[in-house]
Amino acid sequence: MMCRLDEDQEPDSGSDVAATDAAFTSLLEDSAEELYEQAPCGYLSTLMDGTIAKINATLLEWLGLERSAVVGRMRFTDLLTVGGKLYHETHFAPMLRMKGEISGIALDIKAAGKQRMPVLVTSKVKTGGGGEPLLIRTTVFDARDRRAYEMELLRGRQAAEEARRQAEADRARLQEALAVLQQNLLPAALPTIPGLEAGSYYHTASPDLLGGDFYDLFPIDTGRWAFFLGDVCGKGPQAAAVTSLTRYTLRAAALHDPDPVNVLTTLNTVLHERYSGGDPRYCTAIFGILHAGSDRVEVRLASGGHPSALIQRADGTADYLPTPGGMLIGVLPRVRFTAAHTELRPGDTLLLYTDGLTEARIGPDRALYGEDALRAFATAQPAAGPQALVTALTGLLAGFGDGLDDDTALLALGVPTPLTTPLPAPASEDRT
Known part of the structure; x- marks a missing residue:
């Protein structure tokens, strides 16, 4: 843009031009x-x-x-x-x-x-x-500043790597401690019962969290054995505490009065009194008694909000044993439980499981596996006894992949066929 001189403005004087030339000459120096x-x-x-x-x-x-x-x-x-x-x-x-x-x-x-x-x-x-x-x-x-920056980055990377290694070591120690604690919440091994066979399996969904599933099998007196399987709500240390209390309560109650309804009622009272404050805790469970006879095993059980037990028969059929009226354990001060009864003959297997099995997600649409699929699976398996059924179910669980996102416990009880060991005769005073 050109500038216009006002009428009263004088042109640049010679002194201004000289000053400009001097400045330019200085720059050339x-x-x-x-x-x-x-x-x-x-x-x-x-x-x-x-x-x-x-x-x-x-x-x-x-x-x-x-x-x-x-x-x-x-x-x-x-x-x-x-x-x-x-x-x-x-x-x-x-x-x-x-x-x-x-x-x-x-x-x-x-x-x-x-x-x-x-x-x-x-x-x-x-x-x-x-x-x-x-x-x-x-x-x-x-490049000293750049080298210092690179060294700082290197130190930061080394510190991050050391922190990662330390975190992995801490996580490994934590997983080891959790595994030990989890094992303490389950029987180290199922006992040997004359004339009976038992199998179990426990799947941990996350090695970083304690699961709330539990099971046990133990003697009550001559010819009678108690068993239970259940699932405590939640995970972590709080769930582990409830699991520990539940297991020992069930064991103590069974030794005092093995009637399944009375045992679950006692557990409900204990959990409700202990956790009825601002942090309510509850569980589902099946508790039962095995009574060995000469050619069969009588089973009496009751359920508190737990999935029904499944029976695989020697004739190749499989169906659920209904346990109606079972309520969640520990939610209400007074609940009603209903006993169920069945018999296991040679070749029959009673299967108890937690809902991680039936609630696994399968297929591209992530549908629930469901109870109907489990019954069909058990029907398709040969009646080869509890351990064979547990082994087949273990393979099924592995096939679910990441669709199995919950802990899963299995407990199977049955009578071998043919019987290799005579069952002890029950004492009349031991019947429930």
Whole structure:
């Protein structure tokens, strides 16, 4: 945009023009040579054999050397550390000869005071009119700030890696402790019952959390055995505490009065009184009594809000044993439980399970596996006894993959066929 002089404005005087010329002349005093010498980076030129022909003051200051001791007396590699020389000979120089130019190469030079100074080096071969190489021009940038930043990043990465290793070690120790605690909440091994067979399996959905599923099998008196299986709400230490209380309450109540309804009623009273405050806790459970006869086993059981037991018969059929009216245990101060009764003959298997099995997600639509599918699965399996059924179900659970996202407990009880050990005759006073 052009400016217009007002009518009363005088043209520039000669003195203004002179001042402008003086300022321009002062700028010219900052000659190219002075800019070269005082540049914020180092400059040097070498002959093709590496002999230094020219070097600026900035680089000399970094090196702590006099110009007379460098120019014509030293090669570029004399400025480098041992490692820098090795890299120059094996990588830098060959690449420069091949390409004629190389940039941003990290090297270390021997700075003043015998200090190692990190630099970034860019070199270019200058050629004559006929294309023959004449000299090498090199620019050296101070990389100390960059090196410090890289070292800080490295220290941070190392600290993060150490923290990761420590976290993994802590997690491994935690998982080991949780596994030990989980084992203490389950029987180490099922007892051997004359004339009967038992099998069990426990799937832990997460090694980092204590599960709330539990089961047990133990003797009451001559010819009678008690069993139970259940699921405490929640996971973690709180659920483990409820599981421990539940197991010991069921055992103690069974030894006092083994009637299944009375045992579950006692458990309901204990849980409700203990957890009726601001942190209510409850569980589902099946409790039952096995009474061995001469050719069969009588089973009396009751359920508190738990999935019905499944019976696989020797004739190849399978169906659920209804336990109507069972309520969650520990929610209300007074509840009603209903007893159920069945008999196990040679080849029959009674299966108890937690809902992790039937609530597993399958297929692309993530549908529930469900009780109908479980009954069909049991029907399709040969009636080969409790352990065979548990083994088949273990394979089924493994096939669910990530669709099995809850802990799952299995307990199977049955009479082998044919009987290899006679069942002890029941004492009349032991009947429930």
